Amino acid sequence: xxxxxxxxxxxxxxxxxxxxxxxxxxxxxxxxxxxxxxxxxxxxxxxxxxxxxxxxxxxxxxxxxxxxxxxxxxxxxxxxxxxxxxxxxxxxxxxxxxxxxxxxxxxxx
Amino acid sequence: xxxxxxxxxxxxxxxxxxxxxxxxxxxxxxxxxxxxxxxxxxxxxxxxxxxxxxxxxxxxxxxxxxxxxxxxxxxxxxxxxxxxxxxxxxxxxxxxxxxxxxxxxxxxxxxx
Numbered sequence: 001x002x003x004x005x006x007x008x009x010x011x012x013x014x015x016x017x018x019x020x021x022x023x024x025x026x027x028x029x030x031x032x033x034x035x036x037x038x039x040x041x042x043x044x045x046x047x048x049x050x051x052x053x054x055x056x057x058x059x060x061x062x063x064x065x066x067x068x069x070x071x072x073x074x075x076x077x078x079x080x081x082x083x084x085x086x087x088x089x090x091x092x093x094x095x096x097x098x099x100x101x102x103x104x105x106x107x108x109x
Numbered sequence: 110x111x112x113x114x115x116x117x118x119x120x121x122x123x124x125x126x127x128x129x130x131x132x133x134x135x136x137x138x139x140x141x142x143x144x145x146x147x148x149x150x151x152x153x154x155x156x157x158x159x160x161x162x163x164x165x166x167x168x169x170x171x172x173x174x175x176x177x178x179x180x181x182x183x184x185x186x187x188x189x190x191x192x193x194x195x196x197x198x199x200x201x202x203x204x205x206x207x208x209x210x211x212x213x214x215x216x217x218x219x220x221x
Contacts, residue, residue, distance in 0.1 A: 008151075034209060043113075043200055043212030044152070088152065094207045096165065097142070101151030 006100030019076040023089035030091035038086045079107045115213035127189040134203030144200040
């Protein structure tokens with residue numbers, strides 16, 4: 001079993017839609033839960049992160065972690081064409097990052 | 110800081126040739142990671158260093174791959190001999206332990 005499972009998509013939504021991206025993981029030692037965004041032909045960049053269970057909101061983005069079910073979510077409200085990218089979840093022990101395969105998102109104007 | 114700097118950005122080489130990828134991490138960071146990204150397998154960790162010491166190289170596919178970090182400001186990933194299945198984008202990332210990883214722009218390797 002892989003450390004992190006993520007649906008690769010692709011996911012295509014109309015502008016203004018609410019997007020839900022999800023990952024599951026198997027390692028109970030993960031402490032931090034990060035979301036990276038990767039534009040085409042670029043390196044991944046940190047979007048946001050949470051520590052342990054709960055929600056964290058940053059503008060149109062909300063990251064959610066449920067450690068009891070080992071489930072990680074990223075919600076995007078009022079999606080914009082500029083949100084079109086690949087989103088990678090990355091739980092970490094603090095020393096090592098374990099990336100999901102990424103979900104490709106396209107927001108159609 | 111200019112961020113993590115990788116070179117070259119693109120590399121096309123013939124099967125059997127030696128390939129060397131280079132990385133300059135962000136100054137002050139004490140962890141360095143080499144990843145390989147393909148459509149099929151996503152982002153795979155090859156090796157990571159902490160304070161210039163290799164900590165986990167279990168992701169290195171085989172003996173054809175080797176990585177070094179002779180000092181805190183430089184690392185190399187070498188493939189010898191290269192094969193077509195090594196074609197991928199190779200990323201270097203650096204971090205302070207417990208903090209986010211910053212990625213370079215990647216090296217797109219094509220082995221023909």
